[in-house]
Amino acid sequence: MAMSPTMSTTQDDHGDAPEPIEALLPWYAAGTLNAADTAAVEKALAADAGLRAQLALIREDQAEAIHAAESITAPSARMARTLFAAIDAEPLPASARQPLRQAPWLERFGAWLGVWLGALTPRNLAFAALSAAALIALQAGIVAALMAARSPGATYEVASGPGATVAGGSALLVAFEPTARLDQITALLTELNASIVEGPRAGGLFRLRFAEPGDSAIMASRQARLNNAKGVVRLVAPAN
Amino acid sequence: MVGMSEADLVERLAAGDKAAMRAIFNAHHLRVFRFVVRLIGREDIAEDVVTEVFLDLWRQAGQFEQRSSLSTWLLAIARNKAYSALRRRREEQLDEGVAEAIPDHDDTPDVHAQKINKAAILRRCLDTLSPEHRAVMDLVYYQEEPIEAVSRILGIPENTVKTRMFHARKRLSELCQAAGLDRGWP
Numbered sequence: 001m002a003m004s005p006t007m008s009t010t011q012d013d014h015g016d017a018p019e020p021i022e023a024l025l026p027w028y029a030a031g032t033l034n035a036a037d038t039a040a041v042e043k044a045l046a047a048d049a050g051l052r053a054q055l056a057l058i059r060e061d062q063a064e065a066i067h068a069a070e071s072i073t074a075p076s077a078r079m080a081r082t083l084f085a086a087i088d089a090e091p092l093p094a095s096a097r098q099p100l101r102q103a104p105w106l107e108r109f110g111a112w113l114g115v116w117l118g119a120l121t122p123r124n125l126a127f128a129a130l131s132a133a134a135l136i137a138l139q140a141g142i143v144a145a146l147m148a149a150r151s152p153g154a155t156y157e158v159a160s161g162p163g164a165t166v167a168g169g170s171a172l173l174v175a176f177e178p179t180a181r182l183d184q185i186t187a188l189l190t191e192l193n194a195s196i197v198e199g200p201r202a203g204g205l206f207r208l209r210f211a212e213p214g215d216s217a218i219m220a221s222r223q224a225r226l227n228n229a230k231g232v233v234r235l236v237a238p239a240n
Numbered sequence: 241m242v243g244m245s246e247a248d249l250v251e252r253l254a255a256g257d258k259a260a261m262r263a264i265f266n267a268h269h270l271r272v273f274r275f276v277v278r279l280i281g282r283e284d285i286a287e288d289v290v291t292e293v294f295l296d297l298w299r300q301a302g303q304f305e306q307r308s309s310l311s312t313w314l315l316a317i318a319r320n321k322a323y324s325a326l327r328r329r330r331e332e333q334l335d336e337g338v339a340e341a342i343p344d345h346d347d348t349p350d351v352h353a354q355k356i357n358k359a360a361i362l363r364r365c366l367d368t369l370s371p372e373h374r375a376v377m378d379l380v381y382y383q384e385e386p387i388e389a390v391s392r393i394l395g396i397p398e399n400t401v402k403t404r405m406f407h408a409r410k411r412l413s414e415l416c417q418a419a420g421l422d423r424g425w426p
Contacts, residue, residue, distance in 0.1 A: 023402035065381035
Protein backbone atom coordinates (compact mmCIF):
# COMPACT_ATOMS: atom_id res chain seq x y z
CA MET A 1 0.00 0.00 0.00
CA ALA A 2 1.22 3.47 -0.72
CA MET A 3 -0.30 4.89 2.43
CA SER A 4 0.96 2.65 5.18
CA PRO A 5 -0.84 2.90 8.49
CA THR A 6 1.17 3.87 11.51
CA MET A 7 2.62 1.02 13.49
CA SER A 8 0.93 0.51 16.81
CA THR A 9 1.29 -2.10 19.46
CA THR A 10 -0.45 -2.66 22.73
CA GLN A 11 1.11 -3.90 25.92
CA ASP A 12 -0.32 -7.38 25.59
CA ASP A 13 1.13 -7.79 22.09
CA HIS A 14 4.36 -8.63 23.89
CA GLY A 15 2.87 -10.84 26.60
CA ASP A 16 2.51 -14.62 26.64
CA ALA A 17 2.25 -15.99 23.15
CA PRO A 18 -0.13 -18.69 21.95
CA GLU A 19 1.05 -21.98 20.49
CA PRO A 20 1.49 -21.70 16.72
CA ILE A 21 -1.56 -23.80 15.83
CA GLU A 22 -3.66 -22.25 18.58
CA ALA A 23 -2.87 -18.81 17.13
CA LEU A 24 -4.27 -19.83 13.75
CA LEU A 25 -7.63 -21.07 15.03
CA PRO A 26 -9.57 -17.79 14.55
CA TRP A 27 -8.57 -17.65 10.90
CA TYR A 28 -9.36 -21.34 10.53
CA ALA A 29 -12.85 -20.64 11.88
CA ALA A 30 -13.21 -17.73 9.45
CA GLY A 31 -12.01 -19.84 6.53
CA THR A 32 -9.23 -17.43 5.62
CA LEU A 33 -6.17 -19.62 6.14
CA ASN A 34 -4.12 -20.86 3.23
CA ALA A 35 -4.27 -24.55 2.30
CA ALA A 36 -1.06 -25.54 4.11
CA ASP A 37 -2.06 -23.89 7.39
CA THR A 38 -5.59 -25.28 7.10
CA ALA A 39 -4.19 -28.80 6.76
CA ALA A 40 -1.87 -28.27 9.73
CA VAL A 41 -4.73 -27.00 11.90
CA GLU A 42 -7.00 -29.88 10.93
CA LYS A 43 -4.30 -32.40 11.74
CA ALA A 44 -3.75 -30.83 15.16
CA LEU A 45 -7.49 -30.61 15.86
CA ALA A 46 -7.91 -34.30 15.17
CA ALA A 47 -5.36 -35.11 17.87
CA ASP A 48 -6.08 -32.46 20.52
CA ALA A 49 -9.38 -32.15 22.41
CA GLY A 50 -8.16 -28.92 24.03
CA LEU A 51 -7.82 -27.30 20.63
CA ARG A 52 -11.28 -28.50 19.66
CA ALA A 53 -12.70 -26.89 22.80
CA GLN A 54 -10.92 -23.65 21.92
CA LEU A 55 -12.33 -23.79 18.42
CA ALA A 56 -15.84 -24.15 19.86
CA LEU A 57 -15.31 -20.98 21.92
CA ILE A 58 -13.93 -19.19 18.87
CA ARG A 59 -17.03 -20.09 16.89
CA GLU A 60 -19.17 -18.56 19.64
CA ASP A 61 -17.05 -15.39 19.55
CA GLN A 62 -17.25 -15.34 15.78
CA ALA A 63 -21.05 -15.66 15.75
CA GLU A 64 -21.46 -12.80 18.20
CA ALA A 65 -18.89 -10.59 16.47
CA ILE A 66 -20.73 -11.07 13.18
CA HIS A 67 -24.07 -10.45 14.89
CA ALA A 68 -22.74 -7.26 16.49
CA ALA A 69 -21.51 -5.92 13.14
CA GLU A 70 -24.60 -6.98 11.19
CA SER A 71 -26.86 -5.29 13.69
CA ILE A 72 -25.35 -1.92 12.76
CA THR A 73 -27.75 -0.42 10.26
CA ALA A 74 -26.62 1.30 7.11
CA PRO A 75 -25.41 4.89 7.45
CA SER A 76 -27.82 7.68 6.71
CA ALA A 77 -28.26 9.04 3.19
CA ARG A 78 -26.68 12.22 4.51
CA MET A 79 -23.27 10.52 4.46
CA ALA A 80 -23.36 9.82 0.72
CA ARG A 81 -24.78 13.29 0.01
CA THR A 82 -22.03 14.96 2.03
CA LEU A 83 -19.33 12.89 0.36
CA PHE A 84 -20.43 13.46 -3.22
CA ALA A 85 -21.15 17.14 -2.60
CA ALA A 86 -17.57 17.44 -1.33
CA ILE A 87 -16.29 15.57 -4.37
CA ASP A 88 -18.31 17.77 -6.73
CA ALA A 89 -16.88 20.84 -5.06
CA GLU A 90 -13.30 19.64 -5.50
CA PRO A 91 -11.09 19.90 -8.54
CA LEU A 92 -10.23 16.61 -10.20
CA PRO A 93 -7.96 14.44 -8.06
CA ALA A 94 -4.26 15.15 -8.42
CA SER A 95 -3.77 11.84 -10.19
CA ALA A 96 -6.12 12.96 -12.96
CA ARG A 97 -4.41 16.33 -13.36
CA GLN A 98 -0.75 15.48 -13.21
CA PRO A 99 1.08 14.31 -16.31
CA LEU A 100 2.67 11.53 -14.25
CA ARG A 101 -0.71 9.89 -13.67
CA GLN A 102 -1.12 9.46 -17.40
CA ALA A 103 1.88 7.15 -17.48
CA PRO A 104 -0.19 3.97 -17.05
CA TRP A 105 -1.90 4.69 -20.38
CA LEU A 106 1.47 4.97 -22.03
CA GLU A 107 2.74 1.97 -20.12
CA ARG A 108 -0.24 0.00 -21.33
CA PHE A 109 0.33 1.25 -24.82
CA GLY A 110 3.97 0.25 -24.45
CA ALA A 111 2.90 -3.11 -23.10
CA TRP A 112 0.57 -3.51 -26.05
CA LEU A 113 3.43 -2.62 -28.36
CA GLY A 114 5.57 -5.18 -26.58
CA VAL A 115 2.95 -7.86 -27.06
CA TRP A 116 2.54 -6.75 -30.64
CA LEU A 117 6.27 -6.94 -31.33
CA GLY A 118 6.54 -10.18 -29.41
CA ALA A 119 3.84 -11.71 -31.56
CA LEU A 120 5.67 -10.89 -34.77
CA THR A 121 7.06 -13.74 -36.79
CA PRO A 122 10.80 -13.56 -37.57
CA ARG A 123 9.94 -12.40 -41.06
CA ASN A 124 7.70 -9.62 -39.83
CA LEU A 125 10.25 -8.77 -37.23
CA ALA A 126 12.86 -8.31 -39.93
CA PHE A 127 10.47 -6.02 -41.76
CA ALA A 128 9.80 -4.17 -38.55
CA ALA A 129 13.51 -3.69 -38.05
CA LEU A 130 13.76 -2.07 -41.48
CA SER A 131 11.08 0.42 -40.56
CA ALA A 132 12.27 0.85 -36.98
CA ALA A 133 13.50 4.39 -37.42
CA ALA A 134 10.22 5.56 -38.87
CA LEU A 135 8.30 3.65 -36.25
CA ILE A 136 10.24 5.16 -33.37
CA ALA A 137 9.84 8.64 -34.78
CA LEU A 138 6.10 8.20 -35.15
CA GLN A 139 5.78 6.70 -31.70
CA ALA A 140 7.75 9.58 -30.22
CA GLY A 141 5.47 12.00 -31.99
CA ILE A 142 2.35 10.37 -30.65
CA VAL A 143 3.77 10.15 -27.16
CA ALA A 144 4.83 13.78 -27.23
CA ALA A 145 1.41 14.84 -28.39
CA LEU A 146 -0.22 12.75 -25.67
CA MET A 147 2.08 14.22 -23.05
CA ALA A 148 1.25 17.73 -24.21
CA ALA A 149 -2.42 17.02 -23.87
CA ARG A 150 -2.31 16.22 -20.16
CA SER A 151 -4.34 18.88 -18.48
CA PRO A 152 -7.99 19.08 -17.45
CA GLY A 153 -10.19 19.47 -20.45
CA ALA A 154 -7.26 19.17 -22.80
CA THR A 155 -7.66 17.31 -26.02
CA TYR A 156 -5.57 14.56 -27.48
CA GLU A 157 -3.82 15.35 -30.70
CA VAL A 158 -2.45 12.99 -33.28
CA ALA A 159 1.10 14.07 -33.98
CA SER A 160 0.97 13.53 -37.68
CA GLY A 161 -2.29 15.35 -38.12
CA PRO A 162 -1.98 19.06 -37.46
CA GLY A 163 -5.36 20.46 -36.74
CA ALA A 164 -6.75 17.06 -35.91
CA THR A 165 -7.70 18.23 -32.45
CA VAL A 166 -10.27 16.08 -30.77
CA ALA A 167 -12.63 17.29 -28.10
CA GLY A 168 -15.73 15.29 -27.39
CA GLY A 169 -17.44 13.70 -30.36
CA SER A 170 -18.50 10.13 -30.91
CA ALA A 171 -16.53 7.01 -30.08
CA LEU A 172 -15.91 3.46 -31.24
CA LEU A 173 -13.90 0.59 -29.82
CA VAL A 174 -11.16 -0.75 -32.06
CA ALA A 175 -8.65 -3.59 -31.86
CA PHE A 176 -5.65 -3.30 -34.16
CA GLU A 177 -4.02 -6.14 -36.02
CA PRO A 178 -0.83 -7.34 -34.30
CA THR A 179 1.03 -6.61 -37.51
CA ALA A 180 -0.37 -3.09 -37.98
CA ARG A 181 2.32 -0.42 -38.17
CA LEU A 182 2.15 2.84 -36.30
CA ASP A 183 2.28 4.85 -39.52
CA GLN A 184 -0.74 2.93 -40.81
CA ILE A 185 -2.64 3.51 -37.57
CA THR A 186 -1.72 7.17 -37.54
CA ALA A 187 -2.81 7.64 -41.14
CA LEU A 188 -6.14 6.00 -40.44
CA LEU A 189 -6.76 8.12 -37.34
CA THR A 190 -5.85 11.26 -39.22
CA GLU A 191 -8.16 10.39 -42.09
CA LEU A 192 -11.05 9.88 -39.66
CA ASN A 193 -10.08 12.84 -37.49
CA ALA A 194 -9.99 10.51 -34.52
CA SER A 195 -7.70 9.82 -31.60
CA ILE A 196 -7.08 7.03 -29.13
CA VAL A 197 -8.39 8.21 -25.79
CA GLU A 198 -8.34 5.01 -23.76
CA GLY A 199 -7.01 1.50 -23.75
CA PRO A 200 -6.05 -1.14 -24.24
CA ARG A 201 -9.04 -2.72 -22.57
CA ALA A 202 -9.65 -6.44 -22.30
CA GLY A 203 -9.22 -8.00 -25.72
CA GLY A 204 -6.78 -5.28 -26.80
CA LEU A 205 -9.58 -2.79 -27.49
CA PHE A 206 -8.86 0.93 -27.70
CA ARG A 207 -11.45 3.67 -27.52
CA LEU A 208 -11.36 6.00 -30.53
CA ARG A 209 -12.95 9.40 -30.23
CA PHE A 210 -13.97 11.37 -33.31
CA ALA A 211 -13.50 15.10 -33.33
CA GLU A 212 -16.92 15.72 -34.73
CA PRO A 213 -20.11 14.12 -33.47
CA GLY A 214 -21.93 12.03 -35.98
CA ASP A 215 -25.41 10.63 -36.43
CA SER A 216 -25.98 6.92 -36.90
CA ALA A 217 -25.29 7.12 -40.65
CA ILE A 218 -21.97 8.88 -40.12
CA MET A 219 -20.99 6.46 -37.37
CA ALA A 220 -21.90 3.53 -39.62
CA SER A 221 -19.68 4.91 -42.37
CA ARG A 222 -16.83 5.41 -39.90
CA GLN A 223 -17.27 1.87 -38.66
CA ALA A 224 -17.29 0.61 -42.25
CA ARG A 225 -14.10 2.55 -43.01
CA LEU A 226 -12.38 1.01 -40.00
CA ASN A 227 -13.64 -2.45 -40.91
CA ASN A 228 -12.21 -1.98 -44.39
CA ALA A 229 -8.78 -1.07 -43.07
CA LYS A 230 -7.50 -4.57 -43.72
CA GLY A 231 -4.21 -5.36 -42.08
CA VAL A 232 -4.64 -2.47 -39.66
CA VAL A 233 -7.92 -3.01 -37.82
CA ARG A 234 -8.88 -6.40 -36.43
CA LEU A 235 -12.19 -5.52 -34.79
CA VAL A 236 -14.58 -2.58 -34.49
CA ALA A 237 -17.36 -2.33 -31.93
CA PRO A 238 -19.73 0.36 -30.66
CA ALA A 239 -18.32 2.18 -27.65
CA ASN A 240 -21.56 2.49 -25.71
CA MET B 241 -19.55 -0.36 -14.23
CA VAL B 242 -21.12 -3.80 -13.94
CA GLY B 243 -18.54 -6.52 -14.54
CA MET B 244 -15.56 -4.21 -14.21
CA SER B 245 -12.64 -5.45 -12.18
CA GLU B 246 -11.52 -3.62 -9.08
CA ALA B 247 -8.30 -2.67 -10.88
CA ASP B 248 -10.30 -1.10 -13.73
CA LEU B 249 -12.46 0.83 -11.29
CA VAL B 250 -9.46 2.17 -9.40
CA GLU B 251 -7.83 3.21 -12.65
CA ARG B 252 -10.97 5.09 -13.66
CA LEU B 253 -11.15 6.61 -10.23
CA ALA B 254 -7.59 7.87 -10.52
CA ALA B 255 -8.61 9.50 -13.79
CA GLY B 256 -11.38 11.39 -12.01
CA ASP B 257 -14.32 9.18 -12.99
CA LYS B 258 -17.14 9.89 -10.52
CA ALA B 259 -19.18 6.90 -11.69
CA ALA B 260 -16.28 4.67 -10.63
CA MET B 261 -16.25 6.47 -7.29
CA ARG B 262 -19.95 5.73 -6.80
CA ALA B 263 -19.47 2.07 -7.73
CA ILE B 264 -16.62 1.68 -5.22
CA PHE B 265 -18.56 3.58 -2.56
CA ASN B 266 -21.64 1.40 -3.05
CA ALA B 267 -19.56 -1.77 -2.84
CA HIS B 268 -17.51 -0.89 0.22
CA HIS B 269 -19.12 1.80 2.36
CA LEU B 270 -21.26 -0.45 4.59
CA ARG B 271 -18.45 -2.73 5.73
CA VAL B 272 -16.15 0.24 6.31
CA PHE B 273 -18.92 2.01 8.22
CA ARG B 274 -19.54 -1.04 10.41
CA PHE B 275 -15.83 -1.40 11.10
CA VAL B 276 -15.62 2.22 12.25
CA VAL B 277 -18.78 1.97 14.37
CA ARG B 278 -17.37 -1.12 16.07
CA LEU B 279 -14.22 0.84 16.82
CA ILE B 280 -15.64 4.11 18.10
CA GLY B 281 -19.19 3.19 19.07
CA ARG B 282 -20.88 6.29 17.65
CA GLU B 283 -22.70 6.14 14.33
CA ASP B 284 -22.80 9.91 13.82
CA ILE B 285 -19.03 10.22 14.24
CA ALA B 286 -18.52 7.08 12.16
CA GLU B 287 -20.39 8.72 9.27
CA ASP B 288 -17.98 11.65 9.35
CA VAL B 289 -15.00 9.29 9.52
CA VAL B 290 -16.21 7.19 6.59
CA THR B 291 -16.88 10.32 4.54
CA GLU B 292 -13.27 11.34 5.14
CA VAL B 293 -12.05 7.85 4.20
CA PHE B 294 -13.74 7.94 0.80
CA LEU B 295 -12.74 11.54 0.23
CA ASP B 296 -9.14 10.46 0.81
CA LEU B 297 -9.66 7.66 -1.68
CA TRP B 298 -10.93 10.15 -4.26
CA ARG B 299 -7.99 12.45 -3.69
CA GLN B 300 -5.30 9.78 -3.51
CA ALA B 301 -6.49 7.00 -5.78
CA GLY B 302 -3.40 7.51 -7.90
CA GLN B 303 -1.28 6.32 -4.98
CA PHE B 304 -3.06 3.00 -4.70
CA GLU B 305 -0.58 0.47 -6.04
CA GLN B 306 -2.83 -2.59 -5.86
CA ARG B 307 -0.36 -4.60 -3.84
CA SER B 308 -3.26 -5.13 -1.46
CA SER B 309 -6.99 -5.25 -2.03
CA LEU B 310 -9.00 -2.05 -2.07
CA SER B 311 -10.90 -3.14 1.04
CA THR B 312 -7.62 -3.61 2.94
CA TRP B 313 -6.56 -0.12 1.88
CA LEU B 314 -9.89 1.42 2.88
CA LEU B 315 -9.94 -0.36 6.24
CA ALA B 316 -6.37 0.78 6.97
CA ILE B 317 -7.32 4.41 6.31
CA ALA B 318 -10.52 3.93 8.30
CA ARG B 319 -8.64 2.49 11.24
CA ASN B 320 -6.24 5.45 11.33
CA LYS B 321 -9.04 8.00 11.11
CA ALA B 322 -11.17 6.15 13.66
CA TYR B 323 -8.31 6.18 16.15
CA SER B 324 -7.82 9.89 15.58
CA ALA B 325 -11.53 10.42 16.21
CA LEU B 326 -11.30 8.31 19.37
CA ARG B 327 -8.38 10.39 20.62
CA ARG B 328 -10.31 13.60 19.95
CA ARG B 329 -13.32 12.27 21.83
CA ARG B 330 -11.19 11.27 24.79
CA GLU B 331 -9.64 14.71 24.94
CA GLU B 332 -12.94 16.52 24.54
CA GLN B 333 -15.21 14.36 26.65
CA LEU B 334 -13.17 12.76 29.38
CA ASP B 335 -16.08 12.89 31.77
CA GLU B 336 -18.34 11.12 29.30
CA GLY B 337 -15.70 8.57 28.33
CA VAL B 338 -16.02 5.79 25.82
CA ALA B 339 -17.58 2.43 26.36
CA GLU B 340 -14.40 0.47 26.85
CA ALA B 341 -12.84 3.02 29.23
CA ILE B 342 -15.57 3.13 31.83
CA PRO B 343 -17.63 -0.06 31.87
CA ASP B 344 -21.20 0.34 33.00
CA HIS B 345 -21.70 -1.53 36.26
CA ASP B 346 -25.18 -0.24 36.97
CA ASP B 347 -27.48 -2.86 35.60
CA THR B 348 -30.86 -1.64 34.57
CA PRO B 349 -33.65 -4.26 34.73
CA ASP B 350 -33.27 -4.69 30.99
CA VAL B 351 -29.56 -5.33 31.24
CA HIS B 352 -30.12 -7.77 34.08
CA ALA B 353 -32.61 -9.66 31.97
CA GLN B 354 -30.10 -9.76 29.13
CA LYS B 355 -27.50 -11.27 31.36
CA ILE B 356 -29.41 -14.48 31.71
CA ASN B 357 -28.67 -14.97 28.06
CA LYS B 358 -25.22 -16.31 27.26
CA ALA B 359 -25.12 -14.69 23.84
CA ALA B 360 -26.12 -11.35 25.28
CA ILE B 361 -23.32 -11.51 27.84
CA LEU B 362 -20.84 -12.35 25.14
CA ARG B 363 -22.07 -9.46 23.02
CA ARG B 364 -21.89 -7.03 25.88
CA CYS B 365 -18.36 -8.17 26.70
CA LEU B 366 -17.35 -7.77 23.05
CA ASP B 367 -18.49 -4.18 23.30
CA THR B 368 -16.37 -3.57 26.37
CA LEU B 369 -13.14 -4.81 24.81
CA SER B 370 -10.50 -2.19 24.07
CA PRO B 371 -10.67 -0.62 20.58
CA GLU B 372 -7.52 -2.56 19.58
CA HIS B 373 -9.09 -5.86 20.56
CA ARG B 374 -12.46 -5.02 18.99
CA ALA B 375 -10.71 -4.02 15.79
CA VAL B 376 -8.76 -7.25 15.42
CA MET B 377 -11.82 -9.38 16.22
CA ASP B 378 -13.97 -7.47 13.75
CA LEU B 379 -11.32 -7.77 11.03
CA VAL B 380 -10.91 -11.52 11.52
CA TYR B 381 -14.48 -12.59 12.17
CA TYR B 382 -16.72 -10.09 10.36
CA GLN B 383 -14.49 -8.61 7.68
CA GLU B 384 -12.91 -12.05 7.11
CA GLU B 385 -9.50 -10.60 6.46
CA PRO B 386 -6.54 -13.02 6.34
CA ILE B 387 -3.55 -12.57 8.64
CA GLU B 388 -1.49 -10.67 6.08
CA ALA B 389 -4.31 -8.17 5.41
CA VAL B 390 -4.94 -7.61 9.12
CA SER B 391 -1.23 -6.91 9.47
CA ARG B 392 -1.44 -4.23 6.75
CA ILE B 393 -4.60 -2.68 8.14
CA LEU B 394 -3.37 -2.47 11.71
CA GLY B 395 0.22 -1.66 10.78
CA ILE B 396 1.71 -4.42 12.90
CA PRO B 397 3.72 -7.57 12.03
CA GLU B 398 1.83 -10.78 11.32
CA ASN B 399 3.08 -12.48 14.49
CA THR B 400 1.83 -9.52 16.50
CA VAL B 401 -1.54 -9.87 14.79
CA LYS B 402 -1.77 -13.48 15.99
CA THR B 403 -0.69 -12.54 19.51
CA ARG B 404 -3.14 -9.64 19.65
CA MET B 405 -5.98 -11.85 18.51
CA PHE B 406 -5.06 -14.41 21.14
CA HIS B 407 -5.11 -11.77 23.87
CA ALA B 408 -8.36 -10.32 22.58
CA ARG B 409 -9.95 -13.77 22.93
CA LYS B 410 -8.45 -14.23 26.35
CA ARG B 411 -9.66 -10.82 27.51
CA LEU B 412 -13.13 -11.57 26.19
CA SER B 413 -13.30 -14.77 28.21
CA GLU B 414 -12.08 -12.93 31.31
CA LEU B 415 -14.78 -10.30 30.86
CA CYS B 416 -17.38 -13.05 30.41
CA GLN B 417 -16.18 -14.75 33.58
CA ALA B 418 -16.44 -11.46 35.49
CA ALA B 419 -19.98 -11.13 34.14
CA GLY B 420 -20.89 -14.57 35.42
CA LEU B 421 -20.23 -16.64 32.34
CA ASP B 422 -17.45 -19.15 32.92
CA ARG B 423 -16.30 -20.46 29.57
CA GLY B 424 -13.65 -22.78 30.97
CA TRP B 425 -10.85 -20.83 29.35
CA PRO B 426 -8.33 -19.37 30.04
